Structure formats: C-alpha cells, structure tokens
Amino acid sequence: xxxxxxxxxxxxxxxxxxxxxxxxxxxxxxxxxxxxxxxxxxxxxxxxxxxxxxxxxxxxxxxxxxxxxxxxxxxxxxxxxxxxxxxxxxxxxxxxxxxxxxxxxxxxxxxxxxxxxxxxxxxxxxxxxxxxxxxxxxxxxxxxxxxxxxxxxxxxxxxxxxxxxxxxxxxxxxxxxxxxxxxxxxxxxxxxxxxxxxxxxxxxxxxxxxxxxxxxxxxxxxxxxxxx
Amino acid sequence: xxxxxxxxxxxxxxxxxxxxxxxxxxxxxxxxxxxxxxxxxxxxxxxxxxxxxxxxxxxxxxxxxxxxxxxxxxxxxxxxxxxxxxxxxxxxxxxxxxxxxxxxxxxxxxxxxxxxxxxxxxxxxxxxxxxxxxxxxxxxxxxxxxxxxxxxxxxxxxxxxxxxxxxxxxxxxxxxxxxxxxxxxxxxxxxxxxxxxxxxxxxxxxxxxxxxxxxxxxxxxxxxxxxx
DNA sequence: TGTACATCAGTGAACGCGCGTTCACTGATGTAC
DNA sequence: TGTACATCAGTGAACGCGCGTTCACTGATGTAC
Numbered sequence: 001x002x003x004x005x006x007x008x009x010x011x012x013x014x015x016x017x018x019x020x021x022x023x024x025x026x027x028x029x030x031x032x033x034x035x036x037x038x039x040x041x042x043x044x045x046x047x048x049x050x051x052x053x054x055x056x057x058x059x060x061x062x063x064x065x066x067x068x069x070x071x072x073x074x075x076x077x078x079x080x081x082x083x084x085x086x087x088x089x090x091x092x093x094x095x096x097x098x099x100x101x102x103x104x105x106x107x108x109x110x111x112x113x114x115x116x117x118x119x120x121x122x123x124x125x126x127x128x129x130x131x132x133x134x135x136x137x138x139x140x141x142x143x144x145x146x147x148x149x150x151x152x153x154x155x156x157x158x159x160x161x162x163x164x165x166x167x168x169x170x171x172x173x174x175x176x177x178x179x180x181x182x183x184x185x186x187x188x189x190x191x192x193x194x195x196x197x198x199x200x201x202x203x204x205x206x207x208x209x210x211x212x213x214x215x216x217x218x219x220x221x222x223x224x225x226x227x228x
Numbered sequence: 229x230x231x232x233x234x235x236x237x238x239x240x241x242x243x244x245x246x247x248x249x250x251x252x253x254x255x256x257x258x259x260x261x262x263x264x265x266x267x268x269x270x271x272x273x274x275x276x277x278x279x280x281x282x283x284x285x286x287x288x289x290x291x292x293x294x295x296x297x298x299x300x301x302x303x304x305x306x307x308x309x310x311x312x313x314x315x316x317x318x319x320x321x322x323x324x325x326x327x328x329x330x331x332x333x334x335x336x337x338x339x340x341x342x343x344x345x346x347x348x349x350x351x352x353x354x355x356x357x358x359x360x361x362x363x364x365x366x367x368x369x370x371x372x373x374x375x376x377x378x379x380x381x382x383x384x385x386x387x388x389x390x391x392x393x394x395x396x397x398x399x400x401x402x403x404x405x406x407x408x409x410x411x412x413x414x415x416x417x418x419x420x421x422x423x424x425x426x427x428x429x430x431x432x433x434x435x436x437x438x439x440x441x442x443x444x445x446x447x448x449x450x451x452x453x454x455x456x
Numbered sequence: 457t458g459t460a461c462a463t464c465a466g467t468g469a470a471c472g473c474g475c476g477t478t479c480a481c482t483g484a485t486g487t488a489c
Numbered sequence: 490t491g492t493a494c495a496t497c498a499g500t501g502a503a504c505g506c507g508c509g510t511t512c513a514c515t516g517a518t519g520t521a522c
Contacts, residue, residue, distance in 0.1 A: 185447070
C-alpha cells in the first residue's frame with residue numbers, strides 16, 4: 001500500500017519538473033529558476049529543497065527526462081513496426097526523433113545543443129542517454145543477422161577499422177565494419193539534419209524542411225546503409 | 229587622418245568584445261555580463277553604454293564576429309590551395325571548420341548550438357552567416373564547371389528537385405540537382421560530425437575523433453560528392 | 457486500539473550576491489569662425 | 490592663431506529587480522510498542 005505522503009511527493013516532483021520545463025521553453029536553461037517555480041506552484045522558495053537538493057540537480061533531472069523521452073519515443077516507434085522490416089524500422093525510428101525534436105524544441109536543445117559550460121553531466125544521465133542509440137544499434141544487428149543489407153562497399157582505412165573493432169568490443173555487438181561505419185554516419189547525419197532544421201540553419205536555404213528530412217531519411221536508408 | 233578619439237574608441241570596442249569572449253568561454257552566453265566586463269576593464273558599468281546600447285547588441289556583435297571568423301578561416305584555407313583541385317579544396321575547407329570549432333569552442337556553440345530563446349538574430353548577422361557557405365558553394369560551382377565530379381547517381385524525388393531548383397534560383401548558382409543534393413548533405417554531415425565531436429556525443433563511442441573526422445571528410449568527398 | 461516518538465512537508469525571514477539600465481554631471485577632445 | 494561652442498567619454502549614484510541557499514521553526518503524517 002502506497003502512503004498518501006509518497007503519492008503527494010511524487011506528484012509534487014512532477015509538478016516542479018513540469019513548471020521547470022515550461023520555463024525551459026520560454027527562457028532556456030539559464031531561465032530555470034527555483035524561486036519562479038515555487039511562485040508558480042504557490043509554495044515558498046525554500047520548499048523546493050524538499051524535492052531537489054539544488055538547481056543543478058533539477059537541471060540534471062530535466063536532462064534525464066529528455067533522454068528518456070526521446071528514447072522511449074524511438075522504442076515505441078520501433079515496436080510499432082509489425083513486419084519487423086529493417087528499412088521500415090529505420091525510417092520509423094528516425095521519424096520519431098524528428099517528430100520528438102519538433103514537439104520538444106527546448107528539450108532537444110538541452111541534450112543536442114550547446115553544452116552548459118561548467119556543467120558536467122553526472123553518471124545518472126549516461127544510461128538514459130544511450131537509450132535512443134540502443135534502438136538504432138539493435139536494428140542494425142537485426143539487419144546484419146537477417147542479411148537485409150547490401151550497400152556498395154566503401155573504402156575504410158585501417159585506423160578506422162581499428163576504431164570500429166574497439167567499438168564493437170565495447171558495445172558487444174555483431175555488426176561488420178561496412179555496416180557499422182554506415183550506421184555511424186547515418187546516425188550523425190540524422191541528428192545533424194534535425195539540428196540544422198530545428199536550430200534554423202536552413203532559413204533561406206530550404207523551404208519545405210519536412211520534405212527534405214524525408215528525402216535524407218530515404219537516402220541514408222538506401223544509399224548509405226543499403227537496406228534491402 | 230584618424231583622430232585619437234576614433235582610434236581609442238575602436239580599441240575599447242575590441243577590449244570589450246575580448247573580455248566578453250572570455251566570459252563566453254567560461255560561463256556561456258548567459259554569463260556575459262556588462263558589469264563584469266566593466267569591472268575587468270577598470271571602468272564604471274555605465275561607461276559600456278557608450279560602446280554598446282544594450283547587452284543584446286553586444287551578444288549580436290559576438291555572433292557576427294564568430295561567423296566572420298569561421299568564414300574567413302574557410303576563405304583562407306581555400307585560397308591556400310594552389311593547384312585549385314576541388315577535392316583538395318573541399319578537404320582543406322572542411323578541416324578549417326573543424327579546427328576553428330576546436331579553437332573556438334564556445335563561439336562554435338554560440339552559432340551552431342542551441343538558439344537563445346527570445347533572441348531573434350537581427351539582419352546584421354545574415355551576411356556574415358553566409359560567408360562560410362559561400363566558400364563551399366563556389367567550390368561546388370567550380371567543380372561543376374570543370375567537370376571534376378562523378379558521383380554514383382542517386383534517386384531524387386520530384387518534390388526535392390523542385391526544392392533544389394528554387395534554391396538554385398535564389399542563390400543564383402549553376403549546380404545540377406545531383407551535385408547540389410550531395411553538397412547539401414555533405415554540408416550537414418560536416419557540421420553534424422563537428423557538433424557531435426565538440427559537444428561530446430562521441431564520448432564512449434569513438435576514441436580518436438580527429439581520425440574519425442578525417443575519415444568522414446574523405447568519405448563525403450569521394451562517395452557522396454564524388455570529386456575526381 | 458491508543459499513546460509516544462520520529463519523520464517529513466512546508467513556512468518565513470534572512471544572507472549575500474549580481475544584474476541591466478538610467479540620469480545628471482564633469483572634463484576632455486574636437487570644430488567652426 | 491585664438492576663442493566659443495558642440496560633441497563625446499567617463500563618473501557615480503541610484504532604481505528596481507531577481508537569484509540560490511540556509512536555518513530555526515511549526516504542524517501534520519506516519520510508525521513502533
């Protein structure tokens with residue numbers, strides 16, 4: 001049986017994070033203020049310290065939530081593909097990231113934008129941070145196992161092969177050099193494109209960014225990774 | 229003949245921007261403070277207003293300087309290639325961006341990171357912002373004119389061809405769909421890679437980022453753009 | 457079932473700090489006749 | 490060449506504001522016997 005206090009506590013934490021998220025959207029990470037949150041929630045500013053020991057810890061919680069949010073969006077998008085076709089899965093997962101970035105503009109900036117100087121991401125953020133990438137990786141592993149890839153081979157220099165081998169060992173995955181390199185490049189291009197679109201670098205360059213994103217997606221899936 | 233006042237004024241503006249740049253590196257855009265700058269320079273805080281009408285204008289000046297700085301780095305890198313070989317030019321220009329981002333970490337974050345909420349980039353920033361891209365574009369124009377490209381053709385959907393045509397008209401450049409699309413993708417991947425490296429997303433993923441960057445560069449030049 | 461004690465949530469005042477911006481002012485540097 | 494005036498740089502005080510964090514406290518909710 002869950003006590004009244006425990007439930008109230010969980011609710012208050014949610015409330016604080018919700019208001020903090022609103023401040024994040026309106027005025028950025030620097031604009032998140034404990035006093036303003038307390039004011040908004042009708043409490044006294046010192047009461048916040050019952051829930052978060054400091055402002056930095058609250059920011060960390062927001063970062064963790066953002067990673068979890070985009071990670072679970074990707075997991076759901078992947079799980080929703082019933083026939084498990086890897087090309088379709090890639091497209092759905094990539095789209096989910098694009099959509100998430102559109103719906104959570106500031107949270108996206110928080111995790112993929114300028115790092116806050118002096119703020120060192122604590123250990124707690126590492127797990128959630130890898131959640132999205134794990135979806136991508138397991139997709140590639142499946143593609144490899146099923147043999148559903150046939151990209152034109154590109155030249156990979158020995159020093160990069162060494163780097164890829166070390167990555168393979170560290171992540172304990174079974175993906176060959178060709179596919180791993182293509183996956184890495186696609187991962188970066190995916191978020192590079194999303195950032196350029198969401199951060200406004202395509203202003204006066206591309207008019208219909210949604211369409212362009214779809215084009216990049218298809219291109220990466222077909223020509224770079226080479227899904228069947 | 230340049231008056232004493234005029235020269236002193238120009239020097240003071242440089243001083244203010246220099247100190248502001250130092251603050252930018254230490255504490256980010258939010259940490260740039262007029263009062264702290266004045267303190268550092270031994271003036272009274274209100275004196276700053278003789279040089280910049282507001283804090284926002286100072287920030288704008290920093291952004292403009294950053295764009296100018298990376299732009300001129302690219303121009304110099306391009307100009308230094310004596311044989312005008314387009315592949316070499318691409319590599320040198322891309323490298324200059326990577327190097328610049330490494331030497332100007334915070335300035336890079338300022339222009340390619342999270343946009344400051346509520347801060348709308350004024351007209352003054354548009355010119356300097358295009359300086360880097362102009363170098364890349366003229367490189368592509370030359371490649372096209374000299375016929376120094378032979379990439380494997382990729383499929384480009386009609387709606388994207390329309391987008392490319394409109395871009396061609398707006399920028400008044402003569403680059404065909406194939407090359408323009410490849411250039412666009414390489415541009416995004418270039419900065420996507422730089423951002424991932426500089427913003428720390430390759431921690432626990434890639435060990436030797438410098439080498440990986442070189443690999444991406446070669447790959448883009450060879451397989452994506454297809455320089456001869 | 458009732459009582460005694462421990463835990464927790466929230467209060468209110470205070471500390472010590474920094475910030476952007478305005479304004480009336482003094483003195484020095486430039487300019488026009 | 491000298492004088493009268495206009496422009497500019499810099500001063501110092503003030504306005505009004507917000508912030509994170511600490512601390513001793515009250516009162517309510519839970520727990521153990």
